[in-house]
Amino acid sequence: MKNFKNLLFIALFFATATVLGQTKISGIIVDETNQPLPGASVLEKGTKNGTTTDFDGNFTLSAKSNSGVLVISFIGYTRKEVVFSSSKTNIGSIKLVEDQGSLNEIVVTATSFAIDRKTPVAVSTIRAADIVVKLGTQEFPEILKSTPGVYATKTGGGYGDSRINLRGFGSENVAVMINGVPVNDMENGSVYWSNWAGLSDVTSAMQVQRGLGASKVAVPSIGGTINIISKSSDAEKGGNIKMSTGNNGYQKYGMTLSTGLLDNGLAITASAAKISGDGYVDGLQFSGVNYFLNVSKVFNDDHQLSFNVIGAQQTHGQRFNTRTIAQNRATEQGGKRFNPDWGYRDGQVENISYNFYHKPQISLNHDWTISDRTFVTTALYASFGNGGGRRTQGSGKFTNNDYRLGDIDQPIDFDRIVQENKDKGALGSTDVFAASNNSHEWYGVLSTLKTDLSENLKLSVGLDGRYYVGDHYYEITDLLGGQYYLNPNKNDNNFNEALQVGDRFNRDYEGRVLTTGTFSQLEYSVDDLSVFLSSSISNTRYGRSSFLDDATNVNGQVSDNINFLGYGTKGGANYNLDDNHNVFANIGYFSRAPFLTGGVFLGNGENVDPNEDATNEKIFSAEIGYGFRSEKFNANVNIYRTSWLDKSISPAILDPNNVGQFLNTNITGLDALHQGIEIDFVYQLTDKLNITGMASLGDWEWKSDVKADVFLDSGVLYREITVNADGLKVNDAAQTTYAFGLNYKALDKTSVFLDYNYAGDLYANIDFSRGTEDGLNTWKMPAYHLFDLGFNHGFIIGELDALVTGNMNNIFDVEYISDAFDNADTHSAQDAGVYYGAGRTFSLGLTVNF
Structure with a gap:
């Protein structure tokens, strides 16, 4: 019985130490104009413990130790490391900068994402939060209608029959890529958006590159690229x-x-x-x-x-x-x-x-x-x-x-x-x-x-x-x-x-x-x-x-x-x-x-x-x-x-x-x-x-x-x-x-x-x-x-x-x-x-x- 009490005491000690060792860290991730970045990654350095920011850029993470470093990242932005400790659990606003040291060079390379103030192309990036708020009953291409050079319509009005033009070029001359994979029809270049109706629910980011673009493919597009x-x-x-x-x-x-x-x-x-x-x-x-x-x-x-x-x-x-x-x-x-x-x-x-x-x-x-x-x-x-x-x-x-x-x-x-x-x-x-x-x-x-x-x-x-x-x-x-x-x-x-x-x-x-x-x-x-x-x-x-x-x-x-x-x-x-x-x-x-x-x-x-x-x-x-x-x-x-x-x-x-x-x-x-x-x-x-x-x-x-x-x-x-x-x-x-x-x-x-x-x-x-x-x-x-x-x-x-x-x-x-x-x-x-x-x-x- 005594041995059992000792074992129970040891177990309670380690359990308590584990709980006390965890620190709940919170903050908000924003861009250079102080706009929130929904879906930004927050990772406790040296572990696989992480989370992502919500719609308003806020996050809460239960860290596994009382102090350490958070690694903050988002597609197309410079990765940032922030020190945390149990003495300051709210680390406030963290600003990420669009620059050449982007989130993950593999991701950027694989998807040919352009990087602000480095890649010399005309580009517009639409974040998941904008899609969630503004899409409504519109077709997926219509979320881009406020982008320079874009003209998007429902054509006859049928579900998924919408089309998009970029700088006057039709969809057959605009490369559309999903996770680095081209989806234009190989016989005629068309894109049928009804085939991708679920994208609005799972998109992390969408980028429109006008003109030559930065896509690394053997067959380039004329009007631009949608990644x-x-x-x-x-x-x-x-x-x-x-x-x-x-x-x-x-x-x-x-x-x-x-x-x-x-x-x-x-x-x-x-x-x-x-x-x-x-x-x-x-x-x-x-x-x-x-x-x-x-x-x-x-x-x-x-x-x-x-x-x-x-x-x-x-x-x-x-x-x-x-x-x-x-x-x-x-x-x-x-x-x-x-x-x-x-x-x-x-x-x-x-x-x-x-x-x-x-x-x-x-x-x-x-x-x-x-x-x-x-x-x-x-x-x-x-x-x-x-x-x-x-x-x-x-x-x-x-x-x-x-x-x-x-x-x-x-x-x-x-x-x-x-x-x-x-x-x-x-x-x-x-x-x-x-x-x-x-x-x-x-x-x-x-x-x-x-x-x-x-x-x-x-x-x-x-x-x-x-x-x-x-x-x-x-x-x-x-x-x-x-x-x-x-x-x-x-x-x-x-x-x-x-x-x-x-x-x-x-x-x-x-x-x-x-x-x-x-x-x-x-x-x-x-x-x-x-x-x-x-x-x-x-x-x-x-x-x-x-x-x-x-x-x-x-x-x-x-x-x-x-x-x-x-x-x-x-x-x-x-x-x-x-x-x-x-x-x-x-x-x-x-x-x-x-x-x-x-x-x-x-x-x-x-x-x-x-x-x-x-x-x-x-x-x-x-x-x-x-x-x-x-x-x-x-x-x-x-x-x-x-x-x-x-x-x-x-x-x-x-x-x-x-x-x-x-x-x-x-x-x-x-x-x-x-x-x-x-x-x-x-x-x-x-x-x-x-x-x-x-x-x-x-x-x-x-x-x-x-x-x-x-x-x-x-x-x-x-x-x-x-x-x-x-x-x-x-x-x-x-x-x-x-x-x-x-x-x-x-x-x-x-x-x-x-x-x-x-x-x-x-x-x-x-x-x-x-x-x-x-x-x-x-x-x-x-x-x-x-x-x-x-x-x-x-x-x-x-x-x-x-x-x-x-x-x-x-x-x-x-x-x-x-x-x-x-x-x-x-x-x-x-x-x-x-x-x-x-x-x-x-x-x-x-x-x-x-």
């Missing part, structure tokens, strides 16, 4: 539950859980959310499930593995057809909500344009610190996409106003179309649903080695390899009451073949892309001067196989492999004049392979003969910039000039002599000049009031007249056209944008913001394939002004931190045109097809952290 960094081993232990509601039935529920960094070096973060709604525009109902998983393992100071899975399985209705301004305003919905592409079938909403897709992306990142001077970061990744878009096929009843439930602005009467198909009996359906199915397998590796050649000189070299195979085919999905559908392809051996559900027609082909390349970069830094020079070379190999068995494609065909050699070089320098002022300049030239779709191969897939006119696009870009940094005020000025030579476009157009069939154009040799000036600033007027602003003034024009060909789907020449594009304004993006924002911190955990955005010098999307004798008359759309209002309020529920957010976008319900398609005959407002932007929308969200 998105998700949560990893820096995630705080715990989690949250999120709930939000909004206009038109918007509902979202989600949960995120994280182990934090455990003593064994393992960290797991998982997130999932369910989202649904009716859509602001009529007939655009949507639903989706977003998910994210990160498993990270810190083996030691030299090795770290990070496994990521992200995806979104979703379905949504779409608005495919446009109407003129007069036609929109004459509708009962007043234009903003009108959608001609939906109706009712058996009392349920039915769409003639409907999207369904699932594209999970898997990546494994390995960070290896070989020595104090050398490290390697490697990402292996894979993506498996499956889904497509449903469209209508047939005689045109779906767009015939006689088949509506009332006037021309009313929904489509699908029941009538079904009944007429039934009545035809053995004659078969004249109108059916068909799906354009698109699946792919995509594998890649991106590896970078960085070594210090000397104290001032660093060398980076890397490999970039990507292989992609995509399957594309049309198939009958619904006979809409009929017994079969007559194959509409007049080239088919079995033209009168009765197609059933699941039968393929019109297209059935495989596209293959293999890109291999290498890149290198030298960085020289001494005192206030930073200089870099980089180069890259790559080979892109394309191939296509057609499986459609018809008169011109007996038993299918396989193309030869076609190779395009690309290369590029860029350089730049930044000089810090003093602690407040810096200047930079960059210049670059590169030659890039054309895209497989519409560039290397023309037609809908049956044609496997390569386009003889396909050639590399050439880009020359130069930029100069100035930055000012002080405790209260930060500002940037950038002037850029980008020449785009031998640009190729291949728009598909409806064949006027064959309903439901398309013609394909081959327009090559186009030149364009994009130049402009960008200004942005942040001003901390008081401790409570923060002011932001930007102005982007662009002058983007086409600079050449060219001859072009129009082809049938089979590749047979249909006619020649002349495109007089010299002097034509680059369209489809606002060339002049302004933004102004106020953020007022009413209480310690309560803020209110007001944002203003202006878009002007916006020209309707022109149809080059029609040819034009006077492209200068392209319709100039009306400029518009929008205001957004929002708030966030933090509070305590029991022992849990909670945050409520509210957003109202377009608070004055402004009627504006966000997208337009020019009428090639009149170039007038009266005849242009338009999409109206969303009117007033709102959302209310609650996040409970535990």
Whole structure:
């Protein structure tokens, strides 16, 4: 018994010593303008004990000893060490500085994050806190609308159908990277944001690099780069539950859980959310499930593995057809909500344009610190996409106003179309649903080695390899009451073949892309001067196989492999004049392979003969910039000039002599000049009031007249056209944008913001394939002004931190045109097809952290 008492006394002694040895340390992490840094990492040096800051930059850490050192870090900022002791548990405000000694050089290298006052590129960084507060029911790209050079819209308004332009370049010419992995479609360069709907819940930081950018890849972008960094081993232990509601039935529920960094070096973060709604525009109902998983393992100071899975399985209705301004305003919905592409079938909403897709992306990142001077970061990744878009096929009843439930602005009467198909009996359906199915397998590796050649000189070299195979085919999905559908392809051996559900027609082909390349970069830094020079070379190999068995494609065909050699070089320098002022300049030239779709191969897939006119696009870009940094005020000025030579476009157009069939154009040799000036600033007027602003003034024009060909789907020449594009304004993006924002911190955990955005010098999307004798008359759309209002309020529920957010976008319900398609005959407002932007929308969200 005595021995038991002694053992109990010893155990109590050690337990007490352990408790007394722990010290609860608190503080707040801010940037140079005293704005909080949510998600900053706080680690007790020499241990794996750490935490991250909350929405307001606050943290509390139970240290394992009575004194020691805290290591404070955040992506793109200088790491800072702060001494703590039990005599002072609140260490107050800790300020991090954006500079060359960033959080984690491996992370910055792997994701090509630019560093303020060092990397000589124009850059804007959006933190997780801004996304949480301002996104609401907006699409993910819309969070960037106050960024210089950016124009983002919802296009037709369907969930995930938003698009983004950067300095006048579309998404196919803007590289989007998630954790260092490229996600642009390898056949056409597109980015489909509905595939990444869950990113807003798990993003640590997002950076927009305009122009040449700092990304280390073998195939550079033209307009810029969007780098998105998700949560990893820096995630705080715990989690949250999120709930939000909004206009038109918007509902979202989600949960995120994280182990934090455990003593064994393992960290797991998982997130999932369910989202649904009716859509602001009529007939655009949507639903989706977003998910994210990160498993990270810190083996030691030299090795770290990070496994990521992200995806979104979703379905949504779409608005495919446009109407003129007069036609929109004459509708009962007043234009903003009108959608001609939906109706009712058996009392349920039915769409003639409907999207369904699932594209999970898997990546494994390995960070290896070989020595104090050398490290390697490697990402292996894979993506498996499956889904497509449903469209209508047939005689045109779906767009015939006689088949509506009332006037021309009313929904489509699908029941009538079904009944007429039934009545035809053995004659078969004249109108059916068909799906354009698109699946792919995509594998890649991106590896970078960085070594210090000397104290001032660093060398980076890397490999970039990507292989992609995509399957594309049309198939009958619904006979809409009929017994079969007559194959509409007049080239088919079995033209009168009765197609059933699941039968393929019109297209059935495989596209293959293999890109291999290498890149290198030298960085020289001494005192206030930073200089870099980089180069890259790559080979892109394309191939296509057609499986459609018809008169011109007996038993299918396989193309030869076609190779395009690309290369590029860029350089730049930044000089810090003093602690407040810096200047930079960059210049670059590169030659890039054309895209497989519409560039290397023309037609809908049956044609496997390569386009003889396909050639590399050439880009020359130069930029100069100035930055000012002080405790209260930060500002940037950038002037850029980008020449785009031998640009190729291949728009598909409806064949006027064959309903439901398309013609394909081959327009090559186009030149364009994009130049402009960008200004942005942040001003901390008081401790409570923060002011932001930007102005982007662009002058983007086409600079050449060219001859072009129009082809049938089979590749047979249909006619020649002349495109007089010299002097034509680059369209489809606002060339002049302004933004102004106020953020007022009413209480310690309560803020209110007001944002203003202006878009002007916006020209309707022109149809080059029609040819034009006077492209200068392209319709100039009306400029518009929008205001957004929002708030966030933090509070305590029991022992849990909670945050409520509210957003109202377009608070004055402004009627504006966000997208337009020019009428090639009149170039007038009266005849242009338009999409109206969303009117007033709102959302209310609650996040409970535990």
